Amino acid sequence: MSANTSLVIELAQIPPEGLAVDTDLDAGALHLEADGAFELNAGAHLVCRIERGEGDSVHVKGRFTAEAGLGCSRCLERSLFPVGQALDVFYLPRIVDRTVDAEEEDDVELSDHDLVVAYYEGGRFDLGELVREQIVLSLPMKPLCVEGCRGLCLQCGANRNQHDCGCKPLADPRLSGLADLLGPGSK
Numbered sequence: 001m002s003a004n005t006s007l008v009i010e011l012a013q014i015p016p017e018g019l020a021v022d023t024d025l026d027a028g029a030l031h032l033e034a035d036g037a038f039e040l041n042a043g044a045h046l047v048c049r050i051e052r053g054e055g056d057s058v059h060v061k062g063r064f065t066a067e068a069g070l071g072c073s074r075c076l077e078r079s080l081f082p083v084g085q086a087l088d089v090f091y092l093p094r095i096v097d098r099t100v101d102a103e104e105e106d107d108v109e110l111s112d113h114d115l116v117v118a119y120y121e122g123g124r125f126d127l128g129e130l131v132r133e134q135i136v137l138s139l140p141m142k143p144l145c146v147e148g149c150r151g152l153c154l155q156c157g158a159n160r161n162q163h164d165c166g167c168k169p170l171a172d173p174r175l176s177g178l179a180d181l182l183g184p185g186s187k
């Protein structure tokens with residue numbers, strides 16, 4: 001598929017027996033140019049089945065596999081995080097005449113049972129949007145390149161995983177207090 005892959009599904013496109021989707025995922029399909037929450041590594045893939053349900057509902061069931069590139073929260077090195085997971089989503093038509101500001105709401109809401117309800121408008125929905133949101137929700141808040149990453153030296157900026165810069169512990173007690181605050185024990 002081209003770099004402009006779109007995963008927008010028109011309801012009218014879904015035949016009575018359902019629609020099988022088996023496609024690679026790219027940054028364009030997931031709208032990552034505008035978002036920038038993570039980088040998508042090559043080889044991301046989506047397999048799912050889309051079926052019309054009762055009323056105007058649409059059921060999407062399948063799975064995606066992807067690797068998201070994120071900077072380590074301690075040493076800033078880019079690392080890959082596998083984020084594949086099952087999809088089991090019911091799309092319902094969005095009720096437009098609500099008084100709340102619908103634009104401010106999340107498009108995808110998670111319930112207690114991993115059942116995901118999403119909303120479509122204008123007879124279409126975007127699987128790329130869905131996958132992007134699922135990836136964002138599953139990414140760690142404080143990504144680490146490795147468990148116990150030693151981070152950057154507070155004095156010289158060296159990546160302490162790669163070499164021991166040999167900087168002495170800070171002598172000034174006020175600064176060593178600061179080092180404690182910024183050290184590995186910090187949240």
Ligand SMILES: [Zn+2]
Pocket residue numbers: 072073074075076077144145146149150151
């Ligand atoms: Zn790191």
Ligand SMILES: [Zn+2]
Pocket residue numbers: 153154155156157158165166167
């Ligand atoms: Zn150093």
